Amino acid sequence: MPSKELLVQRMSVLGKVGLALLLAYAILKGFKGGNDINVFLHAGSQFLNGEDLYISNPFNRYLYSPLFAAIMAPLSMIPWELSRIIWALLNIALSYRCYRILREMIPANIWNSRASWIWKTGIIFLSFNAFNHNLVLGQMTVIILWMTMEGLYQIFFGKEWKGAGLLALGMNIKIIPIIAISYVFFKGKIRASFITGVFLIASLILPALFVGFQENISLHEKWLNEINPSGSRYAWEENTGCVSLNCILPTFFLPATEDSNRHLELDTLLFAVEGSTLVLMIQGTRMLIFFGLLFLIFKQWNKREEKLSLWREWSLLLIASLLILPHQMKYSMLYAIPAIMLLWFSLSSGISKGIQKWLIITALLGAIVIALMGRDVIGSVTVNFLDHFRYMGLTLLVIYFALLFTWKINLEDS
Numbered sequence: 001m002p003s004k005e006l007l008v009q010r011m012s013v014l015g016k017v018g019l020a021l022l023l024a025y026a027i028l029k030g031f032k033g034g035n036d037i038n039v040f041l042h043a044g045s046q047f048l049n050g051e052d053l054y055i056s057n058p059f060n061r062y063l064y065s066p067l068f069a070a071i072m073a074p075l076s077m078i079p080w081e082l083s084r085i086i087w088a089l090l091n092i093a094l095s096y097r098c099y100r101i102l103r104e105m106i107p108a109n110i111w112n113s114r115a116s117w118i119w120k121t122g123i124i125f126l127s128f129n130a131f132n133h134n135l136v137l138g139q140m141t142v143i144i145l146w147m148t149m150e151g152l153y154q155i156f157f158g159k160e161w162k163g164a165g166l167l168a169l170g171m172n173i174k175i176i177p178i179i180a181i182s183y184v185f186f187k188g189k190i191r192a193s194f195i196t197g198v199f200l201i202a203s204l205i206l207p208a209l210f211v212g213f214q215e216n217i218s219l220h221e222k223w224l225n226e227i228n229p230s231g232s233r234y235a236w237e238e239n240t241g242c243v244s245l246n247c248i249l250p251t252f253f254l255p256a257t258e259d260s261n262r263h264l265e266l267d268t269l270l271f272a273v274e275g276s277t278l279v280l281m282i283q284g285t286r287m288l289i290f291f292g293l294l295f296l297i298f299k300q301w302n303k304r305e306e307k308l309s310l311w312r313e314w315s316l317l318l319i320a321s322l323l324i325l326p327h328q329m330k331y332s333m334l335y336a337i338p339a340i341m342l343l344w345f346s347l348s349s350g351i352s353k354g355i356q357k358w359l360i361i362t363a364l365l366g367a368i369v370i371a372l373m374g375r376d377v378i379g380s381v382t383v384n385f386l387d388h389f390r391y392m393g394l395t396l397l398v399i400y401f402a403l404l405f406t407w408k409i410n411l412e413d414s
Helices: 004-032 035-048 066-076 080-105 116-137 141-157 160-173 178-186 190-205 213-227 245-253 275-300 307-324 330-348 354-371 380-388 391-408
Strands: none
Touching: 004 080, 004 116, 035 066, 035 080, 035 116, 066 080, 066 160, 066 213, 080 116, 080 141, 080 307, 080 330, 116 141, 116 330, 116 354, 141 160, 141 178, 141 307, 141 330, 160 178, 160 190, 178 190, 178 307, 245 391, 275 307, 307 330, 307 391, 330 354, 330 391, 354 391, 380 391
């Protein structure tokens, strides 16, 4: 058996080779192009030309803030092939930072053990499918995930101003960190939540320096209309690539129409309901998850700020964000990685018992299937079947409830 030092050297060489291959792959994918990054770049050029950001985007609908279009404007001025490569490399760098934050939350004895390679390999395996999806599309899930994780980490263990600024910018660009901002307030970080609010207001006003006050208001009105979670557009969605509650419930409760392809050759309907009833069910389930989260975190754990306890709370926030907010697509599954790794730690440490253990095992098996859900891996027929039944969204629900069950487990004693 090789010595520990030799094993470390081999893993270091393997890591460097893997990084070189990943960089080459990212450059290739960035050069070839991805749809979502083209949406962002086109919005940046529209911002420079004083055009309406929310119409006439030939690549897809632009759903992000005016400030983000202003941020993307400089990248839109250089050749887009180079811009996409820069974007891909930025995603790799921020993914590594998210990994470092996660590593900081795990006890040192785990990372210093001979079996630490299992954790590192597991993170790569479970996240690669979602990461690759983001890389191919040129999505920004990694950036928002980093802003959320880095923002929370800085508020609790670093520089409060830096963390507040990142959360505010993340919420400005994409509404997902809104739950994290609420969390900061209820954890008693009043000053940090106040600073976040100030930064958020400033970020909303900032584009006025370039487009004028009235045009800035007009752009934000159009943006809020695009992303309003309670609007008619997001009352429910039948997109098979979506993992949100408003995409899960229609599959099992909304009667199919003749031109709907939701049924394939199977009747998945549990109970047929009217559209208005379905909306109430979706909104009610959203509120149940959100206020259940508030109760368990802010009532039971408000005074616990050990890293593992905070890791659990942050993981719950990320999963809840995917479920509650509409139009969260497959590439957003990167948000589930901290939760999955926490459940793995809980299971491998032998501290989960009974129903907790079996719920965690179910969640982890579901996560492994998601990691393998590539058309080149399990085939298009299988992927379409799982997508039809909203497998990813249902697995998120299992992960969420598995995390809730871990509140009885004293992770710090492991």
